[in-house]
Amino acid sequence: MPCHTSPYVSKGLLCLVQLHSVRRLEGKQLEGGVKLHYFCIKNNDGISISASTGSYGRMRRHPWERAVRCVCGAGDGATAERERRGSPITESSPYEVRRAQELNNLLGPKGSSDAIDLICDLHNTTSNMGLTLIHYTSSDWVTLHICRYLQTKITKVPVRVLVLDVPISDAYSLESVSKHGFSIEVGPQPHGVVRADIYIIMKEAVDLTIDWIHKFNSGTVFEGGDMETFRLIKSVDYARDPETRSLTAAIHPQLQDKDFCLLKQGDPLFLSFSGETVNYEEEETLHPFFINEAAYYEKGIAFHVGKKMMLTIPTVQVQKD
Amino acid sequence: MPCHTSPYVSKGLLCLVQLHSVRRLEGKQLEGGVKLHYFCIKNNDGISISASTGSYGRMRRHPWERAVRCVCGAGDGATAERERRGSPITESSPYEVRRAQELNNLLGPKGSSDAIDLICDLHNTTSNMGLTLIHYTSSDWVTLHICRYLQTKITKVPVRVLVLDVPISDAYSLESVSKHGFSIEVGPQPHGVVRADIYIIMKEAVDLTIDWIHKFNSGTVFEGGDMETFRLIKSVDYARDPETRSLTAAIHPQLQDKDFCLLKQGDPLFLSFSGETVNYEEEETLHPFFINEAAYYEKGIAFHVGKKMMLTIPTVQVQKD
Numbered sequence: 086m087p088c089h090t091s092p093y094v095s096k097g098l099l100c101l102v103q104l105h106s107v108r109r110l111e112g113k114q115l116e117g118g119v120k121l122h123y124f125c126i127k128n129n130d131g132i133s134i135s136a137s138t139g140s141y142g143r144m145r146r147h148p149w150e151r152a153v154r155c156v157c158g159a160g161d162g163a164t165a166e167r168e169r170r171g172s173p174i175t176e177s178s179p180y181e182v183r184r185a186q187e188l189n190n191l192l193g194p195k196g197s198s199d200a201i202d203l204i205c206d207l208h209n210t211t212s213n214m215g216l217t218l219i220h221y222t223s224s225d226w227v228t229l230h231i232c233r234y235l236q237t238k239i240t241k242v243p244v245r246v247l248v249l250d251v252p253i254s255d256a257y258s259l260e261s262v263s264k265h266g267f268s269i270e271v272g273p274q275p276h277g278v279v280r281a282d283i284y285i286i287m288k289e290a291v292d293l294t295i296d297w298i299h300k301f302n303s304g305t306v307f308e309g310g311d312m313e314t315f316r317l318i319k320s321v322d323y324a325r326d327p328e329t330r331s332l333t334a335a336i337h338p339q340l341q342d343k344d345f346c347l348l349k350q351g352d353p354l355f356l357s358f359s360g361e362t363v364n365y366e367e368e369e370t371l372h373p374f375f376i377n378e379a380a381y382y383e384k385g386i387a388f389h390v391g392k393k394m395m396l397t398i399p400t401v402q403v404q405k406d
Numbered sequence: 407m408p409c410h411t412s413p414y415v416s417k418g419l420l421c422l423v424q425l426h427s428v429r430r431l432e433g434k435q436l437e438g439g440v441k442l443h444y445f446c447i448k449n450n451d452g453i454s455i456s457a458s459t460g461s462y463g464r465m466r467r468h469p470w471e472r473a474v475r476c477v478c479g480a481g482d483g484a485t486a487e488r489e490r491r492g493s494p495i496t497e498s499s500p501y502e503v504r505r506a507q508e509l510n511n512l513l514g515p516k517g518s519s520d521a522i523d524l525i526c527d528l529h530n531t532t533s534n535m536g537l538t539l540i541h542y543t544s545s546d547w548v549t550l551h552i553c554r555y556l557q558t559k560i561t562k563v564p565v566r567v568l569v570l571d572v573p574i575s576d577a578y579s580l581e582s583v584s585k586h587g588f589s590i591e592v593g594p595q596p597h598g599v600v601r602a603d604i605y606i607i608m609k610e611a612v613d614l615t616i617d618w619i620h621k622f623n624s625g626t627v628f629e630g631g632d633m634e635t636f637r638l639i640k641s642v643d644y645a646r647d648p649e650t651r652s653l654t655a656a657i658h659p660q661l662q663d664k665d666f667c668l669l670k671q672g673d674p675l676f677l678s679f680s681g682e683t684v685n686y687e688e689e690e691t692l693h694p695f696f697i698n699e700a701a702y703y704e705k706g707i708a709f710h711v712g713k714k715m716m717l718t719i720p721t722v723q724v725q726k727d
Contacts, residue, residue, distance in 0.1 A: 211596040275532040275596030277700035281656040281677045335602040356602045379598035 188259065195262040196254075203228070204263040205294055209283055210272035211379045212388075213342040215243040216286055217270040221256045223248045223314065228267045229398050230307045234297045235290055242286055245345055246314040247374070247391065273342070276379055301403055309400040315345070315372055315391035323387040324355050324363055333357055336377045336387060344374045348390065355387070509580065516583040517575075524549070525584040526615055530604060531593035532700045533709075534663040536564035537607055538591040542577045544569045544635065549588045550719050551628045555618045556611055563607055566666055567635040568695070568712065594663070597700055622724055630721040636666070636693055636712035644708040645676045645684055654678055657698045657708060665695045669711065676708070 174183050192201045216239060218232040229246070236244045253261050260266025269290050274283045301307065324334035334355035340348075349370045355363040371390040375381060378388075495504050513522045537560060539553040550567070557565045574582050581587025590611050595604045622628065645655035655676035661669075670691045676684040692711040696702060699709075 211599050273596075275594075275599075275700055277597060277703065278532050278698055279653065279656040280662060280698070281659045282662065284656060284679070285659075332600065335600040335605060338602045338606075341601060341603065358605070377599055377601070379596055382598065 189262060192259075193262040201263045202265060203298070204260040204266040205291070206258055206260045206266070206268040207287060207291070208268055208270045209274045209287070210270050210375065211275060212270075212272050212375045212377060213344045214270050214272040214374060215245065215344070216290055217245045217247055217374070218290075219247045219249065219268045219270060221249050221251050221253055221258075221261060223250070223316075223396055225265055225267070226398050226401055227265045227301075229312065229396065230301075230401055231294055231297045232267065233310075233312050233398070234307075235293050236312070238293050239286075239289060241289075243345070245374075246312065247317065248314050248394075248396075249317050301401070304403055306400060306402045309398050311395050311397050314394055314396050315374070316394050317389055317391050318371060320386045320389050321354070321373075322385045323382070324357060333359075334361075334363060337362060340373065340388075341377060344376050344388075345372050347371075348373050510583060513580075514583040522584045523586060524619070525581040525587040526612070527579055527581045527587070527589040528608060528612070529589055529591045530595045530608070531591050531696065532596060533591075533593050533696045533698060534665045535591050535593040535695060536566065536665070537611055538566050538568055538695070539611075540568045540570065540589045540591060542570050542572050542574055542579075542582060544571070544637075544717055546586055546588070547719050547722055548586045548622075550633065550717065551622075551722055552615055552618045553588065554631075554633050554719070555628075556614050557633070559614050560607075560610060562610075564666065566695075567633065568638065569635050569715075569717075570638050622722070625724055627721060627723045630719050632716050632718050635715055635717050636695070637715050638710055638712050639692060641707045641710050642675070642694075643706045644703070645678060654680075655682075655684060658683060661694065661709075662698060665697050665709075666693050668692075669694050 174186060189195060192204065194200065216235070218235065220228060220232075223229075232244075232246045236246070249256075258266075258268055260268055269287065271283050271287050271290075274280045323332050323336075325331060326333050334357040337353035337356045339353045340355075347370055348365055350365060350368055352365045353362045354365050357363065369392075371392055373388045373390050375386070376388040378386070381387070495507060510516060513525065515521065537556070539556065541549060541553075544550075553565075553567045557567070570577075579587075579589055581589055590608065592604050592608050592611075595601050644653050644657075646652060647654050655678040658674035658677045660674045661676075668691055669686055671686060671689055673686045674683045675686050678684065690713075692713055694709045694711050696707070697709040699707070702708070
């Protein structure tokens with residue numbers, strides 16, 4: 086039987102978060118309305134950490150995100166972190182910088198042999214993304230196998246795999262600190278709201294991830310094969326007033342909630358506040374996603390578009406001593 | 407023909423906001439992700455104002471709400487305002503207090519003969535409220551007629567009328583400053599997101615309100631009759647840990663998005679994070695609404711319940727000189 090073993094997984098994935106910890110963390114954080122939850126797989130005791138232990142209020146996503154960026158060496162937070170590199174961390178350092186460095190010390194350092202084996206970073210979104218599993222690269226076979234397992238087992242909502250094609254060194258999310266990692270997006274869910282249906286989907290995805298790791302570490306052979314993924318092509322901004330940059334249109338009702346559906350020439354994209362429809366003019370058919378995500382307004386992103394592609398992944402099995 | 411004229415409407419409702427102003431204001435404010443927009447009907451020039459001209463960022467509802475409360479003499483903001491009553495307003499006074507007093511001066515003073523004729527306060531909500539028209543009292547026949555008109559004309563979404571049964575003197579929303587007033591809630595829409603479908607519904611409601619006022623001021627007789635309304639009975643909180651007050655359950659998937667549907671004994675209310683269902687135990691059948699509104703978590707409200715009631719409103723016609 087052909088067998089592939091990642092060089093990083095010579096002894097199996099160092100193991101499990103305790104499920105009760107995940108549950109407790111999620112309940113707590115969700116009440117506060119904060120979007121991001123970090124679920125880290127490390128040794129048999131299991132740890133689950135929150136990137137934010139500071140005084141951030143409800144419905145404020147971005148301080149967390151900056152913290153994440155500081156960990157990973159990109160983005161605005163990272164710029165601040167780079168400026169401070171070599172400077173002592175003091176009580177007066179911005180919270181995001183301090184927390185980022187703590188996380189990198191705890192889970193990394195990024196790129197080192199000491200880094201944690203696998204981080205799975207849990208998000209939700211106002212977009213109708215179903216369950217979307219996001220990778221930086223198309224060569225992390227361990228986590229791609231986990232995604233394939235989730236696609237097989239989860240039937241209540243669509244499960245898509247998105248590949249950003251960004252080098253890990255440029256990646257800015259927490260999971261890029263670990264040797265293997267991916268993030269999970271589930272939506273639609275408004276910021277500041279807990280929805281039981283979304284919670285149940287996320288919990289199922291986490292449970293199945295742990296299930297896969299158990300099986301892998303127990304010697305199960307996971308057969309290779311083809312899997313459907315989406316590759317990020319580019320972002321599209323809202324229609325805006327050229328001078329004031331204020332919105333002049335919203336996502337068209339025919340595009341709203343149609344994440345991952347096919348977008349073809351002539352399809353409506355935006356409906357202006359004065360009633361005109363703006364259509365998709367390009368010849369290439371693509372798949373929009375993250376349509377109308379609340380956190381992306383300020384980034385100038387109305388939605389992303391991606392292209393469907395098939396990936397072939399090898400069979401994997403833990404390496405025996 | 408029987409004819410009723412409100413004592414406040416002896417010369418007709420002092421007239422119109424310019425539609426383009428409403429449109430411009432909405433576009434601008436929606437981009438910022440702020441929820442509240444004030445639409446004021448006053449004289450032939452028309453004015454449309456925003457309660458927030460301060461530096462409040464996106465997705466922060468509460469500063470606005472405090473400003474509104476200060477105007478109207480109730481709630482936390484009003485407490486602050488009362489404490490400062492008689493004190494000069496300075497640059498260092500909290501923004502909410504300054505803006506509240508400006509609004510009361512501009513649109514009121516509340517309860518005086520100088521107060522503006524009609525304020526319609528536009529909100530959106532994360533709850534699946536369709537188009538809900540909210541009144542403090544069941545005796546404001548002018549605005550109840552407007553609501554009845556909206557119920558007749560709008561067919562795309564359900565249009566419900568909610569009566570809070572709170573004396574105007576205790577009311578804390580901006581529309582209570584005017585002689586007549588009601589607020590409009592449209593949902594579901596996440597905070598910080600513009601949805602074209604929601605925008606279109608709100609615009610239709612505003613257009614029809616102006617249409618009604620035009621007709622009323624032109625002498626149209628609006629026949630009285632019965633109308634279905636919901637009366638607020640009480641609020642229900644989320645299930646919480648008695649010590650930490652953190653949530654132990656979310657709205658049950660079978661209740662989520664079922665605003666204004668009938669709630670009867672044995673129906674599920676919450677699903678705990680450990681998987682148990684909490685049912686509705688009371689004998690009285692009621693109608694839940696504002697289910698899972700993001701802004702109500704911190705107020706200890708998972709949803710309100712109301713009772714359906716029929717109101718009989720008289721015929722109204724403008725009083726001729």
